Amino acid sequence: MCGITGIVDTLGAREIDAGQLERMNNAQWHRGPDEGSIHLEPGVGFGHRRLSIIDIATGQQPLFNEDGSVVVVFNGEIYNYQSLIPELQALGHVFHTKSDTEVIVHAWESWGEDCLQRFRGMFAFALWDRNRQTLFLARDRMGVKPLHYALLDDGRLVFGSELKTLLAQGDLRRDLDPQAIEEYFALGYVAEPRTIFKQARKLPAGHCLLIRRGQPVPTPKPYWDVRFTLEQSITLPEAEEELVRRLRESVRLRMIAEVPLGAFLSGGVDSSSVVALMAGESDTPVNTCSIGFDEPAYNESAFAQLVADRYRTNHRLEVVGSDDFDLIDTLARLYDEPYNDSSAIPTYRVCQLARKHVTVALSGDGGDETFGGYRRYRLHLMEEKARAALPLGLRRAVFGPLGRWYPKADWAPRFLRAKTTFEAQARDSVEAYFHTMSQVREPLRSQLFTPAFKAELGGYSAIEVFRRHAGKADTDDALALIQYIDMKTYLVDDINTKVDRAAMAHSLEVREPLMDHELVEWMARLPSSLKLQGAEGKYLLKKAMEPHLPNDVLYRPKQGFAVPLARWFRGPLRQRVRDALLGERMAATGWFERKTIQSIIEQHESGARDHSVPIWSLLMFDAFMRHAAPQQ
Template identity: 75%
Template sequence: MCGITGIFDTQGKREIDCKVLTRMNESQHHRGPDEGGLHVEAGIGLGHRRLSIIDLSTGQQPLYNEDQSVCVVFNGEIYNYQQLIPELQALGHVFHTRSDTEVIVHAWEAWGEDCVKRFRGMFAFALWDRNHQTLFLARDRLGVKPLYYALLQDGTFLFGSELKSVLAHGGLPREIDPCAVEEYFALGYVAEPRSIFKAAKKLPPAHTLTIRRGQAMPFPVEYWDVRFSLDAKLTDNEACHQLEERLNESIRLRMISEVPLGAFLSGGVDSSAVVAMMAGLSAEPVNTCSIAFSDPAYNEAEFAKIVANRYRTNHHVEMVQSDDFDLIDTLAGLYDEPYADSSAIPTYRVCQLARKHVTVALSGDGGDETFGGYRRYRLHLLEEKMRSAMPLGLRRPLFGALGHWYPKANWAPRVFRGKTTFEALARNSVEAYFHTMSLIREPMRSKLYSNAFKSELGGYSAIQVFQYHAERANTDDPLALIQYIDTHTYLVGDINTKVDRASMAHSLEVREPLMDHHLIEWLATLPSSMKMRGGESKFLLKKAMEPHLPKDIMYRPKMGFAVPLDRWFRGPLRQRVRDTLLDGRIVDSGMFNPAIIHQILEQHESRARDHSTPIWTLLMFDAFLRCVMDGQESREVRVLENATI
């Protein structure tokens, strides 16, 4: 795992300032503390920070082809590189290293822009072809690895693994995009392809960007997408057998490493399945890492211990105190953009623990999206049955009125929250799912924003993100539709972002075997009844894992990786929250209605409502304004580097 960055003159061959390029590169030192390298020539500069995983002795970057006319900087892993090397050698290419990075330059020479279609892995890379005066950028299919870019007014093109490296150039205007703010307060993250700044973008997953000097700036090009055909004709037993084979293959590929390797083990189905398969593929005990919480309501450590004991892993556990809330500014400095998933705190801690013992860790991330594991999926399907019984033209006014007047009952299980159910039934499928996924729902967002900010939004709503992906999903199946939406939104913007920044903060590489695109393509051919059956989520995965895992692990209620925000904001963080949100940077921004913020705090402290999620979302936005907008991110990064190196 590494960090990449660069500067490209799209119009001519102006000299690259090596001091600026070095500053951009060193801003990502935490991503690659082992080595750093630059390539500079007329009008182009590439930077790389290396975390050594494969080919430790000769895998330095930037890396070149035989005559050094093609140069690449690369973040990630190409898992099938050993299969591609002989194919490229047969075409006449000569290899000077044993690294997966060198496969990229020769694959570009052999197949051009289509080279990415041959790669199986997680990656973001930038390749310079001097003979064709072309800069080629690519990002992996599921967006595991990040890539930001910006075109400045003078024709200078910037890119980097993290937004901080682009900001380190000094020429990027820090003008906030109001639409990105709306997406953040609705979803908890800024959805691809936006960034929080108007002048910068994220390269979307499964896209490439080919820039030729002297030509107009092109649009990114998509090279892959998942299609839910749901047409496989397999029995349950046949599907279980094939799934086990595919899991073994995906995990085996991700166990290739020249440095210590292990796995996260939360005690849930996904990470337990990964560890079980790893144990069968390894001659040595698997290294596993778990976080235990002092608050029993959030602690899954005993379930992780059951799996660790069964497979005799080298198990490492550390206790996280319930009041572990001192990471707010650190997280803001890591994520660069506002990011509101509070599970970033325990994720940061488990990565910190894992790095003490391994350099590479496998995770179970992606299992909920691909196997149909979220509780919200089951509830959405129940609502879909009710929605299908009445036309939208009747449902919208009837249930809209009931939802408006019915009292809110946050304290009750969702199935008994009449207001929530009525609001869902008054909407179409995409509107309802967006409503479910919104951290702060539309009525509250509208009240929270100031009139001046709403004017800047110009009517934009984050639901347009979901509508865009729903139109491309090419399926009417209710479960497949929301799986498709999640794969392009929540998985990329929330899960992968969280894990990448938290792991890279500790120079830890995390690999996600449940996001292997071959596995995802196969699962998309299976009928939804193999993912959700009789109200049981992840039906196929659990059925396939029955010989390998105790039923107590697989068929217990899902806990999640949560922190006690509600208690924090009524207790130890109460005054800090008040000082921050009522008289801080967030008020000075002019984007919000102070009276509504005050009302939110009063209702939460009095226990009239649980507003812990909106409060956390506001806190993290305030941290972004202080740490990034006010230029403190470089200080935060230096503090973090000193703590982790």
């Protein structure tokens, strides 16, 4: 795991400022504290920070081909590199290292852009081919590793693993993108390809960008997508056997390392499955770590201990206080743009714990999206059955007004809380799922923004992110559609972003066996009934893992990495919320209605409504403004 950065003149061969490049590289020191190097040639500057994992002795970067005409900087792991080396040697390539990085330069020489089809792993890399005068940027299929870039006003292109590297260069315009702000308050993150800054972009997952010097910079193009065909006919026992075989292979590939290796163990199905299969592939006890909370409602460490005891792992548990809110400013600096997933706090802590004992940790991330595990999937399918009973036009006419007129009654018995049901029936499938995933929902989001800010938006709504991906999903299956949307949005921009920044803050490499693209493709061919059956999510995974895990782990209610936001904002953070959200910094933007913010705070403090998510979103936006945004 590493950090990459660079400056390339897309128009000619102007000299690259070595001082700028060094600043960019040092801005991501935390991603690779073991070594740091830069490469300069006319019009090209590459920087690399290294966290040594594979081929520690000779795998330094930037790395070159035999004659030095191709250079690469690379972040991630190519898990199948050992099988590609002899194939490339047979084509005449001479290897000078035993690293997966060198596979990239030789694969590019032999297969060009198609080299991406041969790589199995998590990666973001930049490659310069001097003979072809070509820059090639690429990001892995599932978006595990990040890559940001910007075309500057003078024709230079800058790139880096994190936005802070682009900011360190100094010439990036820092004006904020109103549409990115709308996406943040709707979704809790800025959805790729946007960043919070107008001039900067994220290279989308499964995309590459090929730039030929002297030619206009094109838009990135996709080289992979997942297709939910659901066409594979297979019995349940056959599917269970095949799934375990594929999981074992995926785990085995991710256990290749020359440094201490372990796993996160939350006590949930996904991480427990990974640990169980790791134990079967290891001659020594697996290193596992868990975070526990001093508040029982948020603590699932007992279930992690069940798995640790069964497989006799070297288990480390660290209990953290439920009032662990001192990380707010740290998180704002880590993420470089507004990001509101509060589970980033325990994720930061578990990465901090893991790094005390290992350099590489396997995780269970991606399991909910791949296997169909979220509770919201079941609820969405229930709503879809109801929506199917009437045409959309009639539903909008009948249920739309009912949803608007019926009062919000969080205080009332559940059978009287009909507002949400009416609203859900007035929406189409994509609208409904967007509403489910929204952090600050309509109409509150509209009430939060000033007329001036809405004018800047020009009618844009973050639902367009979901509609764009839904248009490419190529499926009419209700579960498959929202799995696809999640894989393109929530998984990449929330989960993977959270884990990458939290792990790299501690120079820890995290690997995700459940996001192996071959496993994801295979699961997408299976019928949805094997993923969600009745009220049971992850049906196939749970059945397949029954011989390997206790039923108490497999079939308990899903818990998640939650923190007690509602209590914080009525207690220890009450004054901080008021000072930040009603202070001069937020007011000076001209974007937020002070009366709406005041109402949100008062309703929450009184207990009339739970506005913890909107308050957290505003609090993290204020933290971003203090640490990363330009002065308004």
